[in-house]
Amino acid sequence: MKRVLITGAAGFLGSHLCDRFIAEGYHVIGMDNLITGDLKNIEHLFKLENFEFYHHDITKFVNVPGKLDYILHFASPASPIDYLKIPIQTLKVGSLGTHNLLGLARVKGARILIASTSEIYGDPLVHPQTEEYYGNVNTIGPRGVYDEAKRFQESITMAYHTFHGVETRIVRIFNTYGPRMRLNDGRVIPAFIGQALRGEDLTVFGEGNQTRSFCYVDDQVEGIYRLLLSDYHMPVNIGNPDEITILDFAKEIIALTNSDQKIIYKDLPVNDPMQRCPDITKAKNILGWEPKVGRSEGMKLTYEYFKTFSDTDLLKEEHKDFSKYIY
Template sequence: MTTSHIHRALVLGGSGFIGSHLCESLLDSGTSVICVDNFSTGNAVNIQSLLEVKGFQLVEHDITEPLPDIGMVDAIFHLASPASPADYHRLPIETLRAGSIGTERALEIASANNARFVLASTSEVYGDPQVHPQHETYFGNVNPVGPRSVYDEAKRYAEALTSAYRRSRSVNTAIARIFNTYGPRMRAEDGRMIPTFIAQSLAGDKLTVTGTGQQTRSICFVSDTVAGLIALARSNEPGPINIGNPVEASVAEWAVRVAAIAGSTAELDFIDAVEDDPRRRCPDISRARLRLGWEPLIGIDAGLRRTVDWFTHPTSPAPTSVG
């Protein structure tokens, strides 16, 4: 593990939920940031406050097209992809292109700059896992033609391409497998569990739970996920490395917990199960602890309170740290 400073970073997908928090954290550490986004799923509001910050540059661009000359960088974070079910179902071809063409363009930039490249992959590469908790040596159980495949397979291909560039062209690469992340700046309508439950709780609606609700998830506050990505970038580790919180609960339990924090007594509304929905999802983070010295620091209830507060007052600042 190293702690080398990042002087100038390129963040692809930098106006998105995780990307915008990553840009902030890098700037806070003294790193200059070039944020690239085509705003197909990112939100310009997320980075509005950064536009006047010294060292921050925004480039509106689709990473599947050749990038304009941005000068030298020493780190590249590739988060440019639709990530929520609502988005990758709406943009299936774009999702596959971001994982394939976009990843290749980003790797070529890393190669030309001799830069550290960090791929933001996903726990979805494990599919509906037959191994629990999921560790990085597990190959996964993925349906390559199902409705989730455009995202799953885009990331699996991106991992393969990243690994090939490392092996055949000696590019300094790393792969992070990000598990469910939550926090301020999530969109209520993006189809993911935590923002859906928060929005429903605040509206006084029933909480929609798919299937039996006994499928499990683990959730990690966004500042912890960002810290993991930066720790990986500053290390020599190639990965893949799981970045997530090993606290696991059923979807129904998460719904009840969110409702309680939001002050709601709404009932659960069980709806049809989602095709290929993983039955269990929880990371083994032993490798991250050992090789990066990283583990989540934010308690679940503290993170959920911060997120509920932001949904209640979305125009207020969205700090990623929780005391």
């Protein structure tokens, strides 16, 4: 049985990856420090013999006994609310954490896949974004702690590949959604659905002309799985190129939830990207991958998940104590 370490295992994407690798017959070792992850996402796996969990912060030394065939590095705050609250930890998990895992991959002779992001393109001047585009990022802006952590992550990964010969893969993840997203994490889909379920007006920033393209989690996991097992070591975009403006998307949410909320407008956040759409030519040609789940189908599944939240969950704000991570 092959063994895979998945960091950020209790998070949204990490937990779905745990499910996929369990289904594929792997022994899965999940690791998470639970800053933003939630054990409820993986508690259904605890009874399995081929799953184990380490409560650990990867910015500290990482050791996993026994052999490792693969490492998937998905540990990082991923929403603006989180990385603005814990900017130092966001930078450290992308730098020190990545360094620790690359060192582990080297020692174990494991192949490692690094989760990068469309945010490395910043507010892009090229549209749609190809992997050859270097990006337009404000290094000292409020989003810089996340953007630059991911850009450094790619750089050190390629350095380990070229200098140490470590087998590496880099996935650039575009907006992904589905069950297990946190309701109050600030990203557009849970924010809109949460407002609709609470009977609040939907908040659109700017005039709503900025675009996003949303990939359902099952499609994203399939693309990541194929990339890990491929022979390609350069970055690959995995996302859905079906682009929509935020204003039109807000209208879709109102129709989906059968609510009569209005749309209100607030000032656009600093460095909020105006366009976000992947060029997935490489994913199609190299991996034979493209998304299968349309936004209408995926949003229905996601909405059904959020409808299971209690009124208390819908109304409460998350007040995790981040103080011990700010250093």
